[in-house]
Amino acid sequence: MRSNVKAGWSLKVAALGGMLFLHIPLLIIILYAFSIEEKSFVFPIPGFTTKWFAVAFEREDVRRALGLSIKVAAIATSLALVLGTLAAAAVWRSRFFGREAISLLLILPIALPGIITGIALRSAIGIAEIPFSTWTLVLGHATFCIVVVYNNVLARFRRTNRALIEASMDLGANGFQTLRYVVLPNIATALLAGGMLAFALSFDEVIVTTFTAGQQSTLPIWMLSELIRPRQRPVTNVVAVFVIAVTFVPIVLAFYLTRDTHDVAGSVK
Amino acid sequence: MAGAEATPAVSFQEVSRRFGDVRAVDNVTFDIADGEFFSMLGPSGSGKTTCLRLIAGFEQPSSGHIKVHGVNVEGVPPYERDVNTVFQDYALFPHMSVGENVEYGLMIRKVPKAERRQRSEEMLKLVKLDGMYARKPSQLSGGQRQRVALARALINRPRVLLLDEPLGALDLKLRESMQNELKAIQRQVGITFVYVTHDQGEALSMSDRLAVFNHGRIEQIGSPSEVYDHPASQFVAGFVGQTNLLDGYLAQRLGGFPGMYAIRPERIRILTPDAEVPMGVATIDGRVDTITYLGATSRVEINVEEGRLTVIEQNLEGGTAVAERRPGANVRLIIERRHIQPVSESQ
Numbered sequence: 183m184r185s186n187v188k189a190g191w192s193l194k195v196a197a198l199g200g201m202l203f204l205h206i207p208l209l210i211i212i213l214y215a216f217s218i219e220e221k222s223f224v225f226p227i228p229g230f231t232t233k234w235f236a237v238a239f240e241r242e243d244v245r246r247a248l249g250l251s252i253k254v255a256a257i258a259t260s261l262a263l264v265l266g267t268l269a270a271a272a273v274w275r276s277r278f279f280g281r282e283a284i285s286l287l288l289i290l291p292i293a294l295p296g297i298i299t300g301i302a303l304r305s306a307i308g309i310a311e312i313p314f315s316t317w318t319l320v321l322g323h324a325t326f327c328i329v330v331v332y333n334n335v336l337a338r339f340r341r342t343n344r345a346l347i348e349a350s351m352d353l354g355a356n357g358f359q360t361l362r363y364v365v366l367p368n369i370a371t372a373l374l375a376g377g378m379l380a381f382a383l384s385f386d387e388v389i390v391t392t393f394t395a396g397q398q399s400t401l402p403i404w405m406l407s408e409l410i411r412p413r414q415r416p417v418t419n420v421v422a423v424f425v426i427a428v429t430f431v432p433i434v435l436a437f438y439l440t441r442d443t444h445d446v447a448g449s450v451k
Numbered sequence: 452m453a454g455a456e457a458t459p460a461v462s463f464q465e466v467s468r469r470f471g472d473v474r475a476v477d478n479v480t481f482d483i484a485d486g487e488f489f490s491m492l493g494p495s496g497s498g499k500t501t502c503l504r505l506i507a508g509f510e511q512p513s514s515g516h517i518k519v520h521g522v523n524v525e526g527v528p529p530y531e532r533d534v535n536t537v538f539q540d541y542a543l544f545p546h547m548s549v550g551e552n553v554e555y556g557l558m559i560r561k562v563p564k565a566e567r568r569q570r571s572e573e574m575l576k577l578v579k580l581d582g583m584y585a586r587k588p589s590q591l592s593g594g595q596r597q598r599v600a601l602a603r604a605l606i607n608r609p610r611v612l613l614l615d616e617p618l619g620a621l622d623l624k625l626r627e628s629m630q631n632e633l634k635a636i637q638r639q640v641g642i643t644f645v646y647v648t649h650d651q652g653e654a655l656s657m658s659d660r661l662a663v664f665n666h667g668r669i670e671q672i673g674s675p676s677e678v679y680d681h682p683a684s685q686f687v688a689g690f691v692g693q694t695n696l697l698d699g700y701l702a703q704r705l706g707g708f709p710g711m712y713a714i715r716p717e718r719i720r721i722l723t724p725d726a727e728v729p730m731g732v733a734t735i736d737g738r739v740d741t742i743t744y745l746g747a748t749s750r751v752e753i754n755v756e757e758g759r760l761t762v763i764e765q766n767l768e769g770g771t772a773v774a775e776r777r778p779g780a781n782v783r784l785i786i787e788r789r790h791i792q793p794v795s796e797s798q
Binding site for chain 2: 364
């Protein structure tokens with residue numbers, strides 16, 4: 183229901199103020215990507231240049247960090263799509279001993295502060311003497327990526343008639359055919375939305391990453407370390423602009439995909 | 452209809468299905484003849500739907516044997532059985548059009564597209580949905596969805612069609628017209644229909660035979676008139692139609708022997724207290740307690756010695772009497788002996 187009452191001007195100003203407060207910092211970050219001053223941030227920028235984009239893409243450390251971030255996000259998301267969907271299907275379809283507990287444990291990594299997950303994983307990795315690698319990062323990221331997929335898919339399943347699966351089997355389709363023609367089409371947009379959110383979460387994750395990365399740096403970690411030493415500062419901003427673009431697009435898409443279906447698109451983070 | 456020696460379409464031999472300690476189906480044996488319209492009638496939780504799911508293959512019996520057209524179906528998954536189901540809530544695939552829903556079974560069996568299209572158009576015509584091919588199920592009314600579910604099942608030409616309370620979600624008018632239509636379609640396609648319902652009126656009006664379920668057991672199997680006129684048990688007499696159940700003194704007085712008897716309210720005739728009683732009928736005097744006008748009929752409650760009887764009378768034009776029989780009037784009731792039906796006690 184929409185109300186027909188017009189908002190007063192003071193409410194409009196307050197809303198505008200809130201929006202500006204949230205989004206002006208983003209604009210400033212974008213602005214500094216074009217500044218000719220490389221040691222510090224001065225406002226207004228002393229001069230306009232696009233050279234930092236070229237510099238950023240030439241720098242080996244930027245490329246390496248970007249590559250690692252994309253790789254980890256892609257693997258963690260794929261893993262989450264498979265495991266999260268399977269877990270959601272199990273919790274939806276059957277009642278078994280410990281079902282509620284499993285459901286809670288799945289959601290825990292996103293409810294707990296990242297620092298707890300991080301420390302826990304760090305000590306586990308230490309105890310098991312696993313060397314830090316892409317895979318330790320994937321492991322860390324998968325913990326919260328699974329939740330996002332699980333929540334999205336479970337919400338979709340809960341609005342899906344269980345009899346659909348029986349109807350499909352009744353009409354001659356075996357398990358794989360039922361999965362392909364009935365189950366997957368019904369959860370497709372939930373998978374897409376969950377997957378994109380998981381990717382975006384993984385791509386800009388810092389806390390768990392700090393504990394599971396060892397000497398490697400993903401893009402956010404690289405940016406953090408870059409802020410400490412003021413050399414070619416606008417390069418950081420160029421990368422930030424890139425990250426905004428990469429994470430913004432899937433989140434907007436996920437929003438539109440699940441808009442009509444009242445899904446739990448995001449989750450608590 | 453198939454002869455006695457023909458292979459039954461469905462055969463249950465001492466079938467039980469237990470869920471933990473609960474016996475949903477308890478040692479049930481029956482045959483359904485080929486081409487028959489067979490109803491399974493009972494209250495919720497009586498085991499009728501579980502029997503249907505056993506035939507479909509969604510459940511496996513805990514013990515006993517089920518045969519479909521003479522073939523033992525133990526361990527045969529639903530997708531390999533030559534039966535199709537019309538689900539209670541239709542279970543149409545929401546992401547497919549009406550036509551794609553109807554064609555689903557053919558698509559799975561890799562029937563060429565052109566033939567699929569032609570057969571689904573025929574089916575939609577049979578269920579009076581021509582022109583709805585491209586619609587989505589969400590754009591249809593409840594009655595139309597019901598027809599799509601029927602078409603989707605029938606297009607596979609199953610040897611047995613299972614219907615799980617298919618009219619339960621429809622309003623009364625629509626339900627009555629769908630009853631006639633279902634029956635007509637069944638005659639047209641000649642497929643065995645196994646129909647689960649808790650509506651006794653539906654079961655009586657549509658079935659060739661019906662089975663009355665109670666607590667996982669079958670209380671009685673027979674034609675609608677057999678079950679209605681000669682209920683085998685107290686439960687059947689009470690569940691199928693209205694009935695006067697008699698025991699104790701009144702049973703002995705009217706039935707002649709101790710035990711339990713059922714008398715249908717419309718089988719009792721109300722006469723004036725001094726009326727002559729014909730030969731060979733049971734008679735008892737009483738006093739009118741209440742009269743409820745029901746339109747075509749009236750229900751008269753009459754207090755008799757050691758009990759109370761309900762009588763249903765047609766409100767015929769120029770009929771004697773309801774006007775004269777006010778509450779408090781003395782009356783004489785007569786019942787033909789063949790309508791006093793001995794019944795066994797139920798749990």
